Amino acid sequence: DAGVIQSPRHEVTEMGQEVTLRCKPISGHNSLFWYRQTMMRGLELLIYFNNNVPIDDSGMPEDRFSAKMPNASFSTLKIQPSEPRDSAVYFCASSLTGAGNTIYFGEGSWLTVV
Amino acid sequence: LAKTTQPISMDSYEGQEVNITCSHNNIATNDYITWYQQFPSQGPRFIIQGYKTKVTNEVASLFIPADRKSSTLSLPRVSLSDTAVYYCLVGSPSGGYQKVTFGTGTKLQVIP
Numbered sequence: 001d002a003g004v005i006q007s008p009r010h011e012v013t014e015m016g017q018e019v020t021l022r023c024k025p026i027s028g029h030n031s032l033f034w035y036r037q038t039m040m041r042g043l044e045l046l047i048y049f050n051n052n053v054p055i056d057d058s059g060m061p062e063d064r065f066s067a068k069m070p071n072a073s074f075s076t077l078k079i080q081p082s083e084p085r086d087s088a089v090y091f092c093a094s095s096l097t098g099a100g101n102t103i104y105f106g107e108g109s110w111l112t113v114v
Numbered sequence: 115l116a117k118t119t120q121p122i123s124m125d126s127y128e129g130q131e132v133n134i135t136c137s138h139n140n141i142a143t144n145d146y147i148t149w150y151q152q153f154p155s156q157g158p159r160f161i162i163q164g165y166k167t168k169v170t171n172e173v174a175s176l177f178i179p180a181d182r183k184s185s186t187l188s189l190p191r192v193s194l195s196d197t198a199v200y201y202c203l204v205g206s207p208s209g210g211y212q213k214v215t216f217g218t219g220t221k222l223q224v225i226p
Contacts, residue, residue, distance in 0.1 A: 004157075033214060043158070043201075043216040056213055091157045095214075102148065103214055105157025 002026070004106035006092050012112045018080040021109045024073055025094030033103060034067055034077050035091040043091075049075065050097060082113045118202045123221040132189045134220050136202030139183050144206040147178060147185045150216070152199045158216070161200075162187070189222075197224045 005024040013019055025032050033048040047057040052069045060067070064083070069075040079086055089110050095103040119137040126132045138147070146165050150158040151173075162169060164176040164185070175188040189196055199219040 035216075042218050045213065045215050048213060093157070093214075102160050102163065105159065108155075108157055 004092055004094050004104055006090075006106035006109050008109055009107065010110045010112075012114065013082055015083055015113055016081045017113075018078065019082045019086075019111060019113075021077040021090050021092075021111070023075045023077070023092030023106060025075070025092070026104055027073070028096065029094035029104075030072065030097050031095045031103075032069060032075050033093040033095075034075070035093065035105075036088045037091060037108075038088045046077070079111075082111075084113045087112050118204060118217050120200075120202050120217065120220045122218060123223070125223045125225055126192055127225050128193055129191050132192050132196070132222060132224075134187045134189075134200055134202075134222070135184055136187070137184045138202070138204045141182050141204050142206070145204045146206065147176065147182075148203045148205070149174070149176065149187050150201040150203065152201065152219070154198075158199075158201060192222075192224045194224050194226065196222065198222060 004026055007022045031050050034046045035043050036046055037043045044059055046059040047067045048055055049069045052072060065079055067077045077090060089108040091105050091108045093103045093105040146163055148163040149161050151161045152158040161173050162171055162176045164178055166178050166182060169176045177186045187200060199221050201216050201219040
């Protein structure tokens with residue numbers, strides 16, 4: 001079975017550029033999570049969706065960040081404009097509603113903003 | 115969600131049993147305890163979940179005392195490949211969607 005698929009795996013971009021990270025959840029899963037991980041702040045939950053609807057975006061750091069889930073098999077996390085402090089690993093994860101804390105992570109998108 | 119507290123780091127020699135304890139004093143009646151493992155350069159992966167007493171799988175054992183205010187993840191005879199960060203989470207597996215948040219985790223370093 002395919003797991004959570006994220007793209008790109010690595011991206012280096014210049015400050016001020018728009019960055020779009022993509023995620024394909026596990027087929028049949030109806031909850032999707034975006035996390036950011038840095039050495040300083042650990043693993044932070046940015047936003048999560050249930051049945052394609054954003055449920056809680058309180059972790060989104062600021063208006064430069066936005067996330068969408070146009071259908072059950074695709075989600076994007078966009079940063080516009082990007083800043084050096086956005087450099088981090090961004091993880092997407094999915095789960096089945098009711099599965100509680102059992103969620104499945106992708107391999108992450110490693111973002112460097114210079 | 116119940117807050118969890120775990121040691122920041124632990125060292126162990128290869129072949130030893132490692133026990134990582136997590137405190138969750140405010141655990142609710144419906145909450146389960148879940149542990150994740152994160153290797154460097156990878157996303158966290160589920161390793162074990164339990165409600166009370168003891169749960170064992172091919173990777174680890176989870177011990178939960180009667181008051182459920184703490185839990186202990188036990189890794190038998192660790193090897194270098196068990197070097198990872200281990201996260202403890204508590205929450206209810208039923209009742210619809212929920213916000214799954216991670217604490218700081220315990221960084222386990224296995225030494226040859």
